[in-house]
Amino acid sequence: MYSFQSQMPTASSLFSAYASLSALAMLLRSIFHEFIPQPIRNYLLSLLHYLFHRRSNHLTLVIEEANSTGIGRNELYDASELYLSTKLTNPSTDRLKISKSPKDKSLTIRFEKGEEIHDFHDNVALYWRFLCMEPEKRRSSSTGADDNGLPSSVTPETRFFELSFDKKSKDKIINSYLPYILSKTKSMKDKERTLKLCTLASRYTGGNIYWDTTNLEHPSTFKTIAIDPNLKSEIINDLDRFVRRKDFYRRVGRAWKRGYLLYGPPGTGKSSLIAAMANYLRFDIYDLQLGNLIKDSDLRRLLLATANRSILVIEDIDCTIDIKNRRNKATTTSSGLDENGNVQVSYKPPEIQLTLSGLLNFIDGLWSSCGDERIIVFTTNHKEKLDPALLRPGRMDMHIHMSYLTFPSFRILVSNYLEFEGQHSVFDEIQRLIEVVKVTPAQVAEELMRSEDVDEALDGVVKLLKKKKEVVDNEDGLIKPEEEGDHGVIDDICLPSQNSQN
Ligand SMILES: Nc1ncnc2c1ncn2[C@@H]1O[C@H](COP(=O)(O)OP(=O)(O)OP(=O)(O)O)[C@@H](O)[C@H]1O
Numbered sequence: 001m002y003s004f005q006s007q008m009p010t011a012s013s014l015f016s017a018y019a020s021l022s023a024l025a026m027l028l029r030s031i032f033h034e035f036i037p038q039p040i041r042n043y044l045l046s047l048l049h050y051l052f053h054r055r056s057n058h059l060t061l062v063i064e065e066a067n068s069t070g071i072g073r074n075e076l077y078d079a080s081e082l083y084l085s086t087k088l089t090n091p092s093t094d095r096l097k098i099s100k101s102p103k104d105k106s107l108t109i110r111f112e113k114g115e116e117i118h119d120f121h122d123n124v125a126l127y128w129r130f131l132c133m134e135p136e137k138r139r140s141s142s143t144g145a146d147d148n149g150l151p152s153s154v155t156p157e158t159r160f161f162e163l164s165f166d167k168k169s170k171d172k173i174i175n176s177y178l179p180y181i182l183s184k185t186k187s188m189k190d191k192e193r194t195l196k197l198c199t200l201a202s203r204y205t206g207g208n209i210y211w212d213t214t215n216l217e218h219p220s221t222f223k224t225i226a227i228d229p230n231l232k233s234e235i236i237n238d239l240d241r242f243v244r245r246k247d248f249y250r251r252v253g254r255a256w257k258r259g260y261l262l263y264g265p266p267g268t269g270k271s272s273l274i275a276a277m278a279n280y281l282r283f284d285i286y287d288l289q290l291g292n293l294i295k296d297s298d299l300r301r302l303l304l305a306t307a308n309r310s311i312l313v314i315e316d317i318d319c320t321i322d323i324k325n326r327r328n329k330a331t332t333t334s335s336g337l338d339e340n341g342n343v344q345v346s347y348k349p350p351e352i353q354l355t356l357s358g359l360l361n362f363i364d365g366l367w368s369s370c371g372d373e374r375i376i377v378f379t380t381n382h383k384e385k386l387d388p389a390l391l392r393p394g395r396m397d398m399h400i401h402m403s404y405l406t407f408p409s410f411r412i413l414v415s416n417y418l419e420f421e422g423q424h425s426v427f428d429e430i431q432r433l434i435e436v437v438k439v440t441p442a443q444v445a446e447e448l449m450r451s452e453d454v455d456e457a458l459d460g461v462v463k464l465l466k467k468k469k470e471v472v473d474n475e476d477g478l479i480k481p482e483e484e485g486d487h488g489v490i491d492d493i494c495l496p497s498q499n500s501q502n
């Protein structure tokens with residue numbers, strides 16, 4: 001009888017065939033590596049590569065992590081990484097990397113080495129691969145390709161993406177798909193990323209002062225800020241115009257920067273407005289405390305280290321920029337013996353070489369031309385004390401007066417703090433009082449925080465305003481006729497063309 005069993009190879013024969021094949025492969029591999037010189041090896045490999053890929057219809061783009069200069073990052077790599085992380089729902093993905101740093105808001109999910117992703121763009125099938133070059137896989141400098149035929153500019157430990165597609169779609173992919181990825185991820189990054197607050201490191205380390213970075217988690221927004229609604233929309237419109245006018249600034253030959261001077265009494269929301277601007281534009285904040293600086297060269301170094309799409313803030317400019325006086329105050333104490341015969345340690349404060357003109361010239365000149373989308377904000381409680389050089393037309397684009405509370409601003413505070421939008425019996429009285437006493441949003445906000453009960457909280461505000469009125473009735477605190485308009489205005493916008501649409 002025909003025996004099917006007798007035709008089947010046994011497990012042991014299969015295993016021994018496999019073992020001999022593996023041994024043969026290993027032998028050939030080691031002969032190839034040990035006895036054939038590297039240049040010949042590379043030549044054979046490139047010949048094989050040529051023979052098998054000669055008629056390939058596919059083009060592969062290599063997107064390395066480092067940019068072509070090898071110094072900075074490749075923007076396209078970062079964009080591809082972020083873009084592909086939105087495709088992770090793909091059921092074919094087997095392995096992912098997941099992490100969270102203490103400063104991140106959410107989990108970060110990224111590709112694991114060797115992962116592949118399929119995508120489509122305008123009917124073109126795209127094939128992405130994430131690869132990582134191991135340190136030992138160095139390439140030969142003579143051929144410009146490594147053992148795997150990878151490009152010579154890829155350095156060890158460099159990660160890169162390969163994007164393959166039909167050669168015929170090359171233009172479509174380069175001119176449409178990749179720009180689409182860049183623009184899509186730009187807005188994703190803005191929404192996702194945590195804003196940064198950079199302050200000067202408190203230590204002065206023998207000439208090296210640097211930016212210390214922390215997360216900016218200020219909750220102030222244009223919704224929560226209680227300022228005159230017209231002023232608010234003027235500011236928002238100005239910011240919107242600024243960020244969308246890249247071409248305009250280029251055309252008229254101006255650096256793409258905008259300066260705001262915020263002035264007004266303490267507690268009127270100057271710092272809160274800066275945070276609202278940063279949250280609105282998704283810009284980082286650099287808080288430059290000039291009091292900690294000694295030399296113009298420190299200032300220049302710090303300013304050059306600021307990133308694009310950021311707000312440079314110099315608070316209380318009237319106090320910190322008293323540079324000429326600071327220089328005069330630098331005194332020298334000579335060493336000698338005190339009355340008990342102890343040696344006195346001499347201390348010579350460093351001579352301050354920081355100048356207002358140095359600051360302004362640098363900001364207007366080199367700094368602003370070194371980057372894009374820069375905003376600079378000066379704040380002061382005393383505009384009248386400022387150096388005229390700061391106020392001259394063209395220096396700050398917009399002078400914004402933040403002042404005492406108005407009734408419309410009060411309603412914004414009530415809505416924010418008490419979530420109360422309706423009418424209330426005490427509103428008329430509050431309106432009358434607000435018109436005659438100077439009260440800051442900070443003072444009223446504090447009162448509104450005392451109770452969650454609307455009646456009780458508003459009653460507290462009435463008491464506060466009445467108390468203030470009693471005091472000012474006898475003194476000089478009533479708003480004088482010339483101060484009546486002193487409730488937050490934009491003085492001037494020094495770039496008339498900014499008002500027109502681009
Ligand atoms: N216009 C405002 N709208 C909403 N909240 C405000 C406003 N002004 C002040 N506040 C509240 O008062 C607090 C102090 O305000 P902020 O620090 O912004 O004032 P400032 O004008 O910067 O004061 P200073 O001149 O002392 O720096 C903030 O925490 C904020 O909650």
Ligand SMILES: [Mg+2]
Pocket residue numbers: 270271272315
């Ligand atoms: Mg402030």
